[in-house]
Amino acid sequence: MELGEILIFISLGVGFLVIVLLLIDIYVSRKKEEEKEREISLKFSEDFWKKLEGMIEEETKKTVIEVEKKILEDLINEQKKQISTFRKKLEEIAEEEKRGVSAFYQKLEEKRENFETAMRRETLEFVQSILKEKGLILKEIREVNLSLMKEKDEILKEVKRNGEKLIEELNKKFSQVLDSFSEIIKKKISEAETSIENYKKEKLKEIDKEVYRMIVDVSKKIIGRTIDISTHEKLVMDALEKAKKERIF
Amino acid sequence: MEEIFEKLSEKIITEEDLVFFLDQLSIVRKFLFSQTHIPLSERLKSKIDEKLRKEIEKLEKEKILPSSPEDQSSFFKGLENFLLKIPKVKLEIAFEPSEEFISKVKEWFKEKIKKRVILDISVNPKIVGGAKIEFQGKWKDFSLEKEMEKLYGRI
Numbered sequence: 001m002e003l004g005e006i007l008i009f010i011s012l013g014v015g016f017l018v019i020v021l022l023l024i025d026i027y028v029s030r031k032k033e034e035e036k037e038r039e040i041s042l043k044f045s046e047d048f049w050k051k052l053e054g055m056i057e058e059e060t061k062k063t064v065i066e067v068e069k070k071i072l073e074d075l076i077n078e079q080k081k082q083i084s085t086f087r088k089k090l091e092e093i094a095e096e097e098k099r100g101v102s103a104f105y106q107k108l109e110e111k112r113e114n115f116e117t118a119m120r121r122e123t124l125e126f127v128q129s130i131l132k133e134k135g136l137i138l139k140e141i142r143e144v145n146l147s148l149m150k151e152k153d154e155i156l157k158e159v160k161r162n163g164e165k166l167i168e169e170l171n172k173k174f175s176q177v178l179d180s181f182s183e184i185i186k187k188k189i190s191e192a193e194t195s196i197e198n199y200k201k202e203k204l205k206e207i208d209k210e211v212y213r214m215i216v217d218v219s220k221k222i223i224g225r226t227i228d229i230s231t232h233e234k235l236v237m238d239a240l241e242k243a244k245k246e247r248i249f
Numbered sequence: 250m251e252e253i254f255e256k257l258s259e260k261i262i263t264e265e266d267l268v269f270f271l272d273q274l275s276i277v278r279k280f281l282f283s284q285t286h287i288p289l290s291e292r293l294k295s296k297i298d299e300k301l302r303k304e305i306e307k308l309e310k311e312k313i314l315p316s317s318p319e320d321q322s323s324f325f326k327g328l329e330n331f332l333l334k335i336p337k338v339k340l341e342i343a344f345e346p347s348e349e350f351i352s353k354v355k356e357w358f359k360e361k362i363k364k365r366v367i368l369d370i371s372v373n374p375k376i377v378g379g380a381k382i383e384f385q386g387k388w389k390d391f392s393l394e395k396e397m398e399k400l401y402g403r404i
Binding site: 212215219220223224229231233235236238243244246248 | 338340342343344346347350353354357358361362364374375377378379380382384387389391392393394397398401
């Protein structure tokens with residue numbers, strides 16, 4: 001039993017005791033009114049009245065005790081009954097509640113199951129849709145892949161074509177450059193050969209000149225020494241004659 | 250007057266002769282205006298070349314040379330100008346010429362060219378023989394050196 005139920009029972013018990021005490025109070029006040037009515041009718045003698053009072057008091061006490069007993073018994077019985085009824089009711093309520101709870105649990109279970117089922121279904125559907133989507137996506141990916149592969153092939157082909165073209169052009173350029181280089185080198189070699197030849201000729205000329213110069217110088221000296229004065233004088237006179245002929249004077 | 254100048258400068262053949270003569274004249278001119286009561290030839294004794302001094306003495310005796318110092322100065326100035334106007338012939342030859350040869354050359358000019366010239370002779374054995382001649386801006390190489398160069402040039 002839970003704490004809430006215990007508190008309900010305790011409050012019910014306290015309520016019941018309050019009601020019982022109220023009922024006792026009402027009963028005692030009614031008894032007093034009845035005795036007052038009797039007092040009016042039995043006004044006979046003081047002794048009588050005293051005895052009567054004593055008797056009544058005794059009787060009352062006895063009655064009160066009996067009543068109290070009876071009330072208590074009644075109360076207890078009633079209480080027992082009440083408690084039993086209450087218990088029964090409580091049990092019924094508990095049973096009801098149990099049933100309710102059980103039903104609730106059942107419903108809850110059903111709902112849970114429904115929910116689970118729904119969830120499972122939803123999940124399944126979701127998974128299926130996901131799978132479907134996945135399939136579609138995979139299909140699309142495959143298609144994209146295929147197109148990409150095609151594109152890639154095209155690009156590769158294009159790149160290959162361009163590369164081959166480029167290599168061809170480069171080869172052409174390279175061979176042209178090589179040709180021009182070899183032409184330049186040939187030209188340079190030819191120029192160098194020509195300049196070497198020229199240099200050789202020049203040098204040979206210079207050497208020849210030098211040799212001639214030396215020959216001339218030696219000849220001059222030899223001839224100069226061998227010419228006598230009269231020949232010198234004759235040569236000068238001849239020079240003057242030539243100058244005259246050439247109208248220098 | 251030119252005849253007198255010609256006679257006075259008769260012995261001047263080469264450039265050296267001319268330079269020497271002009272130098273003598275400058276000495277003469279220095280004595281023109283001093284001790285004028287003494288004849289110039291007397292004043293010039295042992296001052297100038299004796300040949301020239303005797304020529305001046307001769308001119309004094311023949312009264313060719315003026316008596317006044319001023320006129321004498323003009324006379325010598327005229328002589329100087331006459332000498333400087335004589336054209337020069339530059340001759341480059343290979344040997345040291347004798348005086349006879351120089352005279353011969355001078356005569357040749359007198360006879361063949363009909364001109365009085367001053368010979369500026371220089372000796373250069375490298376020209377071997379012949380002469381290199383320059384006259385009034387014209388120059389010609391008649392040396393053996395040139396002939397030899399031509400000969401070897403052909404070789």
